[in-house]
Amino acid sequence: MKMKLLLMLLPFLQQPIWVSASPDSPLSSPQFPSISPTSIMPAFSPTPGMQAGNEQNPTDSHKKMVIVVLVASTALGVVILSLSCLWFHYSKYPSKPNTNNAQSSDAEKALALAPCLSKFSSLKVIGKKGSVVIIDYKKIEKATNNFLECNILGEGGFGCVYKAQLDDDMEVAVKKLHCQNENAEREFENEVDLLSKIQHPNIISLLGCSINGDTRFIVYELMQNGSLETQLHGPSHGSALTWHMRMKISLDIARGLEYLHENCNPPVIHRDLKSSNILLDANFNAKLCDFGLAITDGSQEKNNIKLSGTLGYVAPEYLLDGNLTDKSDVYGFGVVLLELLLGRKAVEKVSSAQCQSIVTWAMPQLTDRSKLPNIVDPVIKNSMDQKHLYQVAAVAVLCVQAEPSYRPLITDVLHSLIPLVPVDLGGTLRVAEHGIVNDDATCQQT
Known part of the structure; x- marks a missing residue:
């Protein structure tokens, strides 16, 4: 049986294998078969004489090697040329950055900076109306001179307010809040x-905010003349506030409150209106600030809100x-108006263990025309028209008034004050150099 198989395979074993003529030749690889006529002919004429003639040809292997080298060199040249073209194209025509993607990455960076910021319904696109601008903490630190004590403008329940100067020489106010509990964070x-x-x-402008660990920062426009509380009850004791200036400040406060109550949707209740939360700019324009306790009317069950506010300003x-x-x-506005009128604090100590509110003290005298002039702030006592007083x-x-239904709407208060404020201060009152001119004829509401 074995002998029979050998006899059957013998003709095939005698055939020449042209592609493997030399073990060291590159043609030993099946990827590069010979394409010369002499390499093809033996497949059709497998005679011993032709085998010997081809085996004796010394140039056949050399030709095959030259062809392979040419093919490989050509392929390598094509690859190099293609890469060169691609490099030239991208260097001459660089791809344009996607502006929208850049803005999106900025917004994502802001959200990554503070997960709590994602709760803000207004955080959409940085730098546009209705958005929150995130300011790098290092800029805040540099702007406040590392929170230098001499830059403190005021202090609150959760931290201090600092005067700061940004890189563009813009002066701002920075509120630093230590948010180590839920109330401060909220x-x-x-x-x-x-x-x-x-x-x-008449409402303070928000410029941005920042976060560093448990500390939060809110950046506002700078109000050069500080708070109304400092002006009235600080070292100057209200000397910079004339009667007309005080009326102008009360009108500004009323306009700010009217905007919150009548123009915001839903309406906003400030909930902590007091003289320290009323700031004055370089021209004594008044603006409401500190909205940490403010709520939107209808956003939650107001009767279940935790009691917050400042003693002396909280409605009964x-x-x-x-x-x-x-x-x-x-009610809070009424208390501030009394401070402007009388020059007294909302709550004053009567003894070491007893305090008295300005409302309790003043109410019996406010309705008595014979007593009223005697309790007015001495700084303005002789500078106003008695009828206006x-x-x-x-x-x-x-x-x-103790009963809220007896109190007027802030819009009604606003229209009552407009005729008492000079035209150049935002009212309708015309004032001559030596007094009021045609007061009754020119007092009108707008």
Whole structure:
């Protein structure tokens, strides 16, 4: 059986294998078969004589090697030429960056900076209306000179406010909040969220915010003349505030509150209106600030809100029953109006263990025309028209009524004050060099 198989395979074993003539030749690889006529012919004429003739040809292997080298060189040249063309194209026509993707990456960076910022409904695109601008903490640190003590403008419940100067020489105010509990964190988020959507001449402007660990920063426009509280009860004791200037400040406050109550949708209740939360710019224009406790009317069950505010400014119904409405802000406004009129603090110590509110002390005298002039702030005592004094006192009395339904709307208060403020200060009163001109004829509401 084995012998028979060998006899059957013998003709095939005698055939020449041309592609493997030399073990060291590149043609030993099946990828490069010979294409010369002499290499093809033996497949059709497998005679011993032709085998010997081809085996004796010394140039056949050399020709095959030359062909392979040419093919490989050509392929390598094509690859190099293709890469060179691609490099030339991208160096001459670089791809343009996608602006939208850049903005999106900025927004994503802001969200990555502080996960809590994702709660803000207004955080959409950085740098546009209704958005929150994220400022790098290092810039805040540099702008405040590493929070130097001499740059402190004021102090609050959760931290200090610093005067700062940004790289572009813009002066700003930076509120530094230590958010080590939920209340502080909630106030930070609430203020940034509300102010990012509010724009009004009598409401402080939000410029940006920043986060570093448990510390939060809110950046505002700088108000050069500080707070109304400092002006009235600080070292100057109100000497920079004339009667007309005080009326102008009260009108500014009323305009800011009217915007919150009537123009915001949903309406906003400030909930902590007081003289320290009213700031004055270089021209004594007043702006409301500190919206950490503010709420949007209808956004939650107001009767279940935790009691917050400042003693002396909190409305009785909110203090006793927790009932909160826009009339609660009107009460706070009335207290501030009394501070402007009388030059006294909202709450003053009567003894070491007893305090008295300005409302309790002043109410019996405000309605008595014979006593009223005697309790007015001495700085302005002889500088106003008596009739105007009685009008302002009447407005204040209505605003601090114990029953909220007896208090006027802030819009009504606003229209009552406009005729008492000179034209050049935003009202309708015309004032001559030596007094009021045609007061009755020119007092009109707008």
